Amino acid sequence: TGVMAAAGSCGRAALGGWAAAPWRRRRWLLVPPDGCGLRLAPVRRAAAEAAPGRRVTVEVGGRKMELSSGKLARFADGSAVVQLGDTAVMVTAVSKTKPSASQFMPLVVDYRQKAAAAGRIPTNYLRRELDRSIRPLFPLGYFYDTQILCNLLAVDGVNDPDILAINGASAALALSDIPWNGPIGAVRVGLVDGETIINPTRKQMSSSALNLVVAGAPQNQVVMLEATAENILQQDFCHAVKVGVKHTQQIIQGIQQLVKERGVVKRTVQKLFVAPEEIVECAKKLAFNKIYAVFTDSSHDKISRDEAINKIRLETEEQLKEKFPEAEPYEIMESFNVVSKDIFRNLVLNEYRRCDGRDLTSLRDIKCEVNMFKMLHGSALFQRGQTQVVLCTVTFDSIESSVKSDLISTAVSGIKDKNFMLHYEFPPYATNEIGKVTGMNRRELGHGALAERALKPIIPQDFPFTIRVTSEVLESNGITIFLILTLILETKFGVPVSSAVAGVAIGLITKSNLEKGDIEDYRLLTDILGIEDYYGDMDFKMAGTSKGITALQVDLKLPGIPVKIVMEAIQQATTAKREILQIMNQTLAKPRSNRKESGPVVETIHVPLSKRLRFVGPGAYNLKRLQAQTGVTVSQLDEETYSVFAPTPSAMHEAREFIHEICKDDQEVSLEFGAVYTATITEIRDSGVMVKLYPNMTPVLLHNSQLDQRKVKHPSALGLEVGQEIQVKYFGRDPTDGRMRLSRKILQSPATAVLKTLTDKNSIVLGGTVPQSSTSSQ
Structure with missing residues (x-):
């Protein structure tokens, strides 16, 4: 392991100028090979690589979780494998020893779900949860490129891998020499029949009213929360948070045991990017009064306040550069x-x-x-202070337009289709900036997913449309994702939601004891501004109805906060949420019971088996023609039932007329089972001949296997031609697809048969000669 062979074949090229890039932070040693040539082996970590792998098992919620290290990916700074049941995730952590040029913590988190695990490679939808759980615990000023890679090794369809990935990242960082103030532990909490369940299985989650992910730090601290709930009561939610934090401590103890056994020593960092005390004190003397005057002047709005602070910044930085000419630009700005x-x-x-x-x-x-905008299915403009959102353009489409999950997502979550989507857009002009307008970034994906989870519990499960809500931020000075979304859905868009939902963001300002690291004092802020989010320690977003909670997301800049502060934040958010709901109910009119007249419609039609072939047509020709000519979408619900979605009522009217025309019964003729009729050949095919029993009948296929007692590969072998009349026996219709069943083969036997003649389309008579036939319905 860790050996690079010399270039060239056995012995010949080994001495002839091989080249190999030196590995980072390693010295090279020439090692005699077993046979021929030369090879290189890294000296670094020789002892660690020789040591056997370590593992520890912890019991979480009555189930065993195994954490191991030292067996896989041993060249990484840190690596760990976490397994629950037969689901396993490997996480690696690597960090450079030279600082980055950026002025922030350059942390990259990737979650990879490979084909070997479940047959597909879906998106990195768990990266944000991982990042938010581990980022607050890096040292202040640690600006070194760091990468966390999570590989899903196996998934059993029972245990979710996302919790294992968070715990694996924690173990990998704790077992590495990367400076990090962990470990942390993470669990999922479910609520089934009023009982909290730790790390529930997929089957248990399907009936759970709560999906709560809790990341905790030592001493029962909270690092990250992410929750979706079926409008559960506040007291039940708070109890679930407390139970989750309690169970994270067992995982933390297990990781700490692994660290102790491995004897991990953290590296000495070349430099932490923090502002020198001397320069800070000078900046305080120069700018304190000016900054204080701006922050205490409530007449400022976002733009004027930013301009005033930037003016003071430029003046102060120029003075600091003159006084400290050898200081780095970052030290002056910071x-x-x-x-x-x-x-x-x-x-x-x-x-x-x-x-x-x-x-x-x-x-x-x-x-x-x-x-x-009257032509849209729904639209609204919402403003809260200086935050402005064209909140909904709501669009309805057919159920066929729902998002289809990939195999891994289905195996993990059990969700196959999603007929409610919310897309959140945050363009650069919302904050008066210039930037690339490409695909959605992680912020947009995360905020959109949170708002979608907040609304999903109130959307009727039997709603006959796929709903897409687009929320575009036009101005931003604060948290934007929870603005009045659902009551607009209920009031003007005709979606029969069960109740209105409102959301609010709570901020946190703390005063910490630098020696102990404890929080000595703190203040919670309701409905925070952008600058309060920037200078604060927490972004706590919660949504719900007047009854309970539907979604929650907590991001921290601190390495953990006590559960007590979380409970107070939930209570403060609940009070604000009720106040917002009262404003919404006073501001907006009563809900509209139906959608716009120009909006889409959906109808269900019943197609008997005897008419299914006529409705669908050969090769689905009639269905394709229906959809192309009218713009409707047809979906089969069961054997005889179809759903027809039309973008407008006029399109539905056209579709009705089309369906009536191809399925009408005015040419129906009664045929007798077992009777013999004369059929006219209308077309010769490789698989058989198309025949009619009467002139206006839609041709049906008489297969090669039913043409003759002998095996026939092509009808031409029997000398059959278009226009020729042949005798066939009628055996009714196929019960599965409604096709008419005819046979010429059965008449080749010596058994006697009764020949019947169709003189008109309403009567059947017996006779010795067979006149030209009439039609039968499909």
Whole structure:
């Protein structure tokens, strides 16, 4: 392992100038090969690679979870494999020793689900949860490129791999020499029949009213929360959070045991990018009063406040450069940031003042305008303070347009189709910036997914349409994803939601004991602005109805907060949510019971088996023609039932007329089972001949196997021609597809047969000669 063979074949090229790139942080040693040539072996980690793998088993929620390290991916700074049941995830952590040029923590997290695990390679939909769980625990100023790779090794369709990935990332970082203040532990909490379940199986999750992911730190601290709920009560939700945090401690202890056994020593960092105290003190003397005046002037809006602070920044940085000419540009900029951040936070902590003049629990003003564009299925403009969203354009489509899950997502979550989608767009002009407008970034994906989860519990499961909601941010000065989404759906778009949903963001400002690392004092802020999110320690987003909670997401910049603060934030968010719901109910009119007249319609039609061939047509020709000419979408629900979706009522009217025309019964003729009729050949095919029993009948296939007692590969072998009349025996219709069953072969036997003649389409008479035949329905 870890050996690079010399270039060339056995002995000849080994001494002739081989080349190999040196591996990072390793010295090379020439090792005599077993046979021929030369090879290289890294000296670094020789002892670790020789040591056997370590593993520890912890019991979480009555089930055993195994964490192991030292067997796979041993060249990585840290690696771990976490297994629950037969689902296993391997996570590796690697960090450079030289700092990055960026002025932030350059952490990259990727979650890979490979074909070997479940037959497909879907998207990296778990990267955000992993990033949010581990990022707060890196040291302040650690700006070194770091990559976390999670590989799904096996999935059993019972246990979710996302929880294992978070725990694997924690173990990999803790077992590496990368500076990190972990470990953390993560569990999923379900709620089935009022009972909390830790790490529920997929089957249990299908009936669970709660899907809560809890990432915890030592001493019962909370690092990350992510939840979707079926409108559960606040007390049940709080109890689930407490139970989840409690069970994360067992995982943390298991990882700590692994670290102790491996004897991990963290590397010495060349440099942490923090502002020097001397420059910070100088910046404070130069700019304190000016910054304080801006932050205490509530007449400022976002634009004017940013302009005032930037003006002070430029002036102060120029003065600092003159006084500290040898200081790096980052040290100058960061010193000003530290001063402005301290002033802003102390105003909240000590004076209970917010920069826009609100008290700590007040909401911004809310305004709403609906039905802005009449041609759309639904549209609305929502404004909260200086945050503006064209909240819904709501679009209805057929059930066939629902999102189809890939195999791995189905194996993990059990969800095959999704007929409610919310897409969140945050263009650069919303904050007066220039940027690339490409596919959705992680912020847009994460916020859109949260809003979608918040609304999904109130969407009727039997709603006959696929719903797509597009939420585009036009102005942003605060959290944008929870603006009045659902009541607009209920009020103007005709979606019969069970109740209105509102959301709010809660912020946190803390004062910590630098020696102990404990939080000495804190303030919770309701409905935070963008600057409060930037300077604060927490982004706590919660949505729900007047009854309970439907979604929650908590992102922290701290390495953990006590459960007590989380409980207070939930209570403060609940109070604000009720206030928003009252404003919504007062502002908007009563819900509209139906959709717009120009909106889409869906109908269900019954097609008997005897008419299915006529409805579908050969090779689905009639269905394709119906959809091409009218624009409708046809979906088969069961053997005799079809759903027809039309984008407009006029399109549905055209579709009805088309279906009536191809399925009408005015040419129906009664045929007697077992009777012999004369058929006219209309077409010769490789598989048989197309025949009619009467002139206006749709031709049916008489297969080669039913043409003669002998085996026939082509009708021409029997000398059959178009227009020729032949005798066939009628055996009714196929019960599965309604096709008419005819046979010429049976008449080749010596058995006697009764020949019947169709003189008109309403009567059947006996006779010795057979006149030209009439038609039968399909």
